[in-house]
Amino acid sequence: MLAYARRPKVKTKVPGLSWRGMPELPDIVIYLEQLQKRVFDESLQGVRLLNPFVLRSVSPPLAEAEGRRVVGLRRLGKRIVLELEDDLFLVLHLMIAGRLHWHSSKTVKLGRNVLAAFSFSTGTLLFTEAGSKKRASLHLVRGEVALEALDRGGVEVLECGLSGFRTALLRENHTLKRALTDPRLFSGIGNAYSDEILHRARLSPVALTHRMTDEAVERLFIASQAILHEWVERLRQETGSAFPKKVTAFRSGMSVHGRFQKPCPVCGTPVQRIAHAENEANYCPGCQTGGKLLADRALSRLLKTDWPRTLEEMENRKATAKGDPIPDLNSGQR
Numbered sequence: 001m002l003a004y005a006r007r008p009k010v011k012t013k014v015p016g017l018s019w020r021g022m023p024e025l026p027d028i029v030i031y032l033e034q035l036q037k038r039v040f041d042e043s044l045q046g047v048r049l050l051n052p053f054v055l056r057s058v059s060p061p062l063a064e065a066e067g068r069r070v071v072g073l074r075r076l077g078k079r080i081v082l083e084l085e086d087d088l089f090l091v092l093h094l095m096i097a098g099r100l101h102w103h104s105s106k107t108v109k110l111g112r113n114v115l116a117a118f119s120f121s122t123g124t125l126l127f128t129e130a131g132s133k134k135r136a137s138l139h140l141v142r143g144e145v146a147l148e149a150l151d152r153g154g155v156e157v158l159e160c161g162l163s164g165f166r167t168a169l170l171r172e173n174h175t176l177k178r179a180l181t182d183p184r185l186f187s188g189i190g191n192a193y194s195d196e197i198l199h200r201a202r203l204s205p206v207a208l209t210h211r212m213t214d215e216a217v218e219r220l221f222i223a224s225q226a227i228l229h230e231w232v233e234r235l236r237q238e239t240g241s242a243f244p245k246k247v248t249a250f251r252s253g254m255s256v257h258g259r260f261q262k263p264c265p266v267c268g269t270p271v272q273r274i275a276h277a278e279n280e281a282n283y284c285p286g287c288q289t290g291g292k293l294l295a296d297r298a299l300s301r302l303l304k305t306d307w308p309r310t311l312e313e314m315e316n317r318k319a320t321a322k323g324d325p326i327p328d329l330n331s332g333q334r
């Protein structure tokens with residue numbers, strides 16, 4: 001059923017609810033930059049696993065990571081990777097409510113949300129997850145091949161160029177919202193930045209990829225790069241030399257994401273939203289849909305077939321999955 005999702009009543013008291021959103025490329029980049037300064041070339045002295053379920057790999061055992069030096073840090077989609085000596089990779093996926101915290105002191109009080117604690121000579125990295133749904137994960141793998149198996153395969157928008165972007169976008173016929181947030185097609189983009197990208201590109205979230213003109217594809221590509229660059233830079237400025245604290249998908253400078261009913265900063269039209277299960281798209285009817293509201297029965301059908309039910313499903317979508325049946329609908333098309 002298509003429904004307008006109710007706004008969360010509690011905004012700050014219950015961290016970790018889905019409205020916080022999943023950290024996406026800009027958030028992960030900033031985490032990595034700050035981690036680089038603190039743990040690169042340092043030895044991982046110890047790992048304390050406070051919630052055994054967070055560890056999703058069996059071999060090599062986690063103890064193998066201890067005493068190894070961090071020789072690199074990188075992003076893998078929305079995951080954070082610490083490369084250790086001896087070809088080992090610690091892979092952290094924050095999912096929705098997972099966050100990282102840095103304490104420069106060695107004695108750290110471990111709250112009940114702590115999943116794992118990583119000790120370095122420079123301080124302690126805490127991996128936390130708020131809420132009762134435990135989705136965040138930790139893998140320890142050996143070798144690039146094992147690491148690649150965790151890669152969902154989406155292209156890097158900041159590196160792929162227009163032709164690579166077009167190939168990924170047009171691989172299957174889906175709504176733009178789904179295509180942009182599919183980790184098999186694009187790396188690191190989720191609900192928040194896809195909304196911002198589509199708004200910048202002045203495209204409807206439910207326009208179908210196979211009906212895009214060359215000009216629209218190029219506009220979307222340029223908007224994707226611009227939004228991601230701008231937000232990395234913005235978060236970098238906000239974070240300064242500190243470790244990121246307020247990592248959320250809802251940021252005050254956003255144009256449409258999380259701004260239901262607020263005026264679009266470009267045209268002043270109240271921002272609208274469409275919601276299906278745990279997914280939500282915010283858009284400006286003035287800028288993106290020619291004034292049309294995307295809330296009719298046809299759209300409901302479209303969302304049912306073209307949107308995964310949950311964010312988790314979207315993240316875990318099988319790499320081998322074939323596209324869903326193509327809906328015969330042209331709703332919201334520009």
Ligand SMILES: [Zn+2]
Pocket residue numbers: 264265266267268269284285286287288
């Ligand atoms: Zn607008």
